[in-house]
Amino acid sequence: MDLNGKVVYITGGTKGIGLGVAQSLLQQGMKVAISGRSDESVSKTLASLGNTANVLGIKADVTRIKDEEAAVEEILKTWGRLDVVLANAGVGHFAPIDEMSDDKWHQMIDINLNGVFHTLKASVEALKKSEGYYMTLASLAGTNFFASGAGYNATKFGVVGFTQAAMLDLRKYNIKVTTIMPGSVATHFNNNEPSEKDAWKIQPEDIGELVIDLLKMHPRTLPSKIEVRPTRPDLK
Template structure:
């Protein structure tokens, strides 16, 4: 996309963590940003913080939305279009994890994980697809190395991320004819609030949220003849065991 000034980004789950880092990277590039979250309180705090980085021509708005509800996603996209007139980049970031051995994992935990991490990404793309076709935009999912590396007590999370990776790669093939680019980013350990973690100095060895933001910007500025469709990223120096 070259110069990103004036482009519009839409980030699900953007109130903290990776989504927040990507939204900040967009603002740093002069892009307008819409983030979603499930609570008005979380949205207000994130928007207040993000707009400290914006300016008169680039700013962030927040939309209360639930990615597991298709009508909610359609309403969120409609609100972004009403505010900014277009959508150039969609980041399907909203996600959660329940971790337990299969004999202890509950049906509710399975359904919430799949509905949020996988079905939510589908709803997000489906809701924004016509806008992305019009702008010849970019759709990026935030998967995980758990989408290729399975582990004990991770059946729901692994299934959601394996599925998300496959979904994104198939969508990439479907949407290339419309000049809509599609990629998935698969991070390893990131310093976020995921799974009740509280980011601190102990997480200094991990990927930082601004690193994921930089990867997204690099993708958007890639020469249009080239599409990095699946990007694995991991800490360069994990702690010794």
């Protein structure tokens, strides 16, 4: 794919991995739409990206299909096409299952799992027209379970299964579908404040580089599921 002028939509694009990917794709000449759940976060991100004609900020909640449909409609109205979608929005709550609250369980299901379906459902017809690319941001927690991770594991195992099945459904339309499964990433996830202590972790721009590599791969070849982890864990 020649990336110059192509259009990407990134959910949860106001910080962390989503923002890192947005910055990387802008440098490739792409037109980038990012969404977030608050006007404040979207406005702040637009300012950091330069408020150029190649950036569009949208307030949208992935747990609501109508929000995602409106986001895609705004992108098409602005740029007339949609080539790439990265379903990146996610949240994590960690506790032993007997201590996990009903509210936190359902929030993870609604954002992490229902959200990727809503984003694909809203964008799939546009992706058919462009023969585009749909990516989900899963996690190594989608294949490796751990104590206090039952809710998060459930959603990320679900995202991996959903994305792989969607890949089989959509490749007949020449739509590529990939799930990316990172390990530790230096972001604000789980109330972390990124600093020098996170230098050993994957950086958001590293995921941006990975996305670019996927987009530039020959159309005949599809890496459908990618595990990516720090080269060396923090040994201290």
